[in-house]
Amino acid sequence: MSTFWIVLTGALVASACSIVGCFLVLRKMAMIGDAISHAVLPGIVIAFLIGGSRDSLLMLLGAAAIGLLAVFLIQWFHQSGVPSDASIGVVFTALFAAGVVLVSMYTRDIDLDLDCVLYGEIAYVPWNTLQIAGVDIGPKAVWGVGLALLLSVVLIAAFYKQFKICSFDPAMAAAVGIPVALFHYLLMGLVSVSTVASFESVGAILVVGMLVVPPATAYLLTEKLGRMIVYSVLIGCASSVIGYFAASMLDASIAGSMISIAGGIFLIALLFSPSHGVVLRKIKQKQMVRQASIAE
Amino acid sequence: MHKSPLSIHGLSVAYQKKPVLRDITFEVPEGNLIGIVGPNGAGKSTLIKAALGLIPRLHGEVTIYGKPYAKQRKLVGYVPQRESVDWDFPTNALDVVMMGRYGHLGWIKRPGSAEKKLALECLAKVGMADYAGRQISQLSGGQQQRIFLARALAQDATLYVMDEPFVGVDAATEKAIITLLNELKTQGKTVLVVHHDLATVKEYFDWVMLLNVRLVAFGPTEPTFTAQKLQETYGGRLTMLDRESPSALIVNGRSSDVDGSIHLA
Numbered sequence: 001m002s003t004f005w006i007v008l009t010g011a012l013v014a015s016a017c018s019i020v021g022c023f024l025v026l027r028k029m030a031m032i033g034d035a036i037s038h039a040v041l042p043g044i045v046i047a048f049l050i051g052g053s054r055d056s057l058l059m060l061l062g063a064a065a066i067g068l069l070a071v072f073l074i075q076w077f078h079q080s081g082v083p084s085d086a087s088i089g090v091v092f093t094a095l096f097a098a099g100v101v102l103v104s105m106y107t108r109d110i111d112l113d114l115d116c117v118l119y120g121e122i123a124y125v126p127w128n129t130l131q132i133a134g135v136d137i138g139p140k141a142v143w144g145v146g147l148a149l150l151l152s153v154v155l156i157a158a159f160y161k162q163f164k165i166c167s168f169d170p171a172m173a174a175a176v177g178i179p180v181a182l183f184h185y186l187l188m189g190l191v192s193v194s195t196v197a198s199f200e201s202v203g204a205i206l207v208v209g210m211l212v213v214p215p216a217t218a219y220l221l222t223e224k225l226g227r228m229i230v231y232s233v234l235i236g237c238a239s240s241v242i243g244y245f246a247a248s249m250l251d252a253s254i255a256g257s258m259i260s261i262a263g264g265i266f267l268i269a270l271l272f273s274p275s276h277g278v279v280l281r282k283i284k285q286k287q288m289v290r291q292a293s294i295a296e
Numbered sequence: 297m298h299k300s301p302l303s304i305h306g307l308s309v310a311y312q313k314k315p316v317l318r319d320i321t322f323e324v325p326e327g328n329l330i331g332i333v334g335p336n337g338a339g340k341s342t343l344i345k346a347a348l349g350l351i352p353r354l355h356g357e358v359t360i361y362g363k364p365y366a367k368q369r370k371l372v373g374y375v376p377q378r379e380s381v382d383w384d385f386p387t388n389a390l391d392v393v394m395m396g397r398y399g400h401l402g403w404i405k406r407p408g409s410a411e412k413k414l415a416l417e418c419l420a421k422v423g424m425a426d427y428a429g430r431q432i433s434q435l436s437g438g439q440q441q442r443i444f445l446a447r448a449l450a451q452d453a454t455l456y457v458m459d460e461p462f463v464g465v466d467a468a469t470e471k472a473i474i475t476l477l478n479e480l481k482t483q484g485k486t487v488l489v490v491h492h493d494l495a496t497v498k499e500y501f502d503w504v505m506l507l508n509v510r511l512v513a514f515g516p517t518e519p520t521f522t523a524q525k526l527q528e529t530y531g532g533r534l535t536m537l538d539r540e541s542p543s544a545l546i547v548n549g550r551s552s553d554v555d556g557s558i559h560l561a
Contacts (some may be wrong), residue, residue: 161406
């Protein structure tokens with residue numbers, strides 16, 4: 001049973017992250033996910049200090065709020081003339097450091113440390129279960145990530161055309177009256193929620209990896225946005241399943257194996273994709289050269 | 297009372313304290329093809345973006361047919377600069393043209409068969425019917441520009457605002473675009489075009505606006521587009537091959553303006 005829960009959690013994280021990740025990759029903001037996953041630390045600590053436990057919804061909301069604050073600060077610094085990569089770097093390291101200070105100030109008295117906040121371990125997912133009226137309803141992580149995934153799916157399905165045009169041509173979107181800033185922050189809010197819901201239980205490496213690698217792979221395989229999202233979910237889920245069994249065979253880190261598999265799939269797509277693949281392009285070029293020489 | 301398609305009063309715009317546009321006032325006459333020319337950094341694109349509320353303005357009032365832009369969005373079709381978007385975005389030509397309908401669809405409604413039909417018609421009008429399913433990165437610069445134009449047509453507007461539609465396009469596309477613009481004019485629509493090629497101004501436009509941070513001149517092309525006013529606009533930086541003949545200046549204007557620089561006198 002624990003195998004089932006771990007694979008399911010991995011697949012849910014992969015789906016939640018890769019859906020929002022597609023839009024990040026297309027907006028050339030892939031590293032925003034990395035930034036958010038670190039910047040939320042002070043939010044988690046503050047929410048923990050207010051709520052007093054690690055289970056609360058409050059923690060998720062606190063983290064999501066700080067995630068949005070980080071995005072807002074990055075945007076603001078960039079608009080004030082700081083290059084965008086530098087503003088991402090400044091904001092997330094500063095917020096993360098503030099979180100580290102907070103944790104170190106209070107860890108003496110309470111049960112919260114950096115390991116369990118940032119480097120959650122997917123192998124422990126099946127034992128951290130949720131109980132309603134004494135009935136065990138499955139791992140907490142499955143419910144948390146599942147709800148985050150549901151939220152993303154519902155919002156992106158409802159406002160698909162807005163998310164699409166805001167990613168492709170924000171000037172045009174603004175000109176026809178679509179509130180571009182609202183959808184920007186809505187997307188960033190979804191990234192925050194998906195990231196936070198995922199990483200406490202499965203670890204930051206899995207989250208950041210799933211935000212970027214499956215979408216980047218899908219980008220190489222299709223030329224339609226809708227398909228890119230579906231492919232990246234499938235690639236993410238496949239990486240989770242294969243990664244889990246690879247990890248149990250090798251007796252290695254589960255999250256690490258999942259992302260390594262995703263990286264491997266990316267490499268295969270980069271080399272052999274029918275449309276963008278390096279190998280096929282070379283073969284086509286050779287054929288063209290040969291045809292040209294025959295024609296002469 | 298008859299309302300002007302676009303009326304701007306006392307418009308000023310600044311980027312980080314540096315004024316880009318200063319105290320611009322004009323009223324666009326309906327049913328004309330209007331060219332906006334001026335040197336690099338004159339604020340041509342900024343004028344358009346400020347008029348459409350895409351960038352904040354310091355002062356000034358903008359009205360579209362007598363009302364603020366926010367209430368008149370559906371009457372305006374906007375064609376941004378081609379380089380402003382990522383042409384590697386995973387989508388095809390038809391899909392981009394359908395985006396022209398998004399503003400009309402409102403919050404929830406999805407583009408359906410009616411939108412698809414209209415988009416195909418618009419693609420046909422720009423001579424791109426055969427490319428509907430083509431991935432946009434596989435189109436040439438001229439074809440991409442036509443897609444943008446088709447998208448503006450799909451907006452079914454009465455005032456069109458275009459930012460440098462002739463940049464980097466082939467001769468056939470340039471001809472197709474200007475034919476289309478004239479067709480829009482005969483339908484009584486108003487078209488504002490940011491233009492970089494001084495050589496074709498007289499041939500293409502009924503009215504011309506000379507802009508360099510301030511509004512230098514605005515009026516019917518024949519009396520407005522003169523050597524003297526151009527010198528005023530370009531700050532004496534145009535080389536005059538023959539001071540008596542404006543065409544000599546224009547020939548030079550084309551050769552130098554293609555790479556975006558102006559010969560220093």
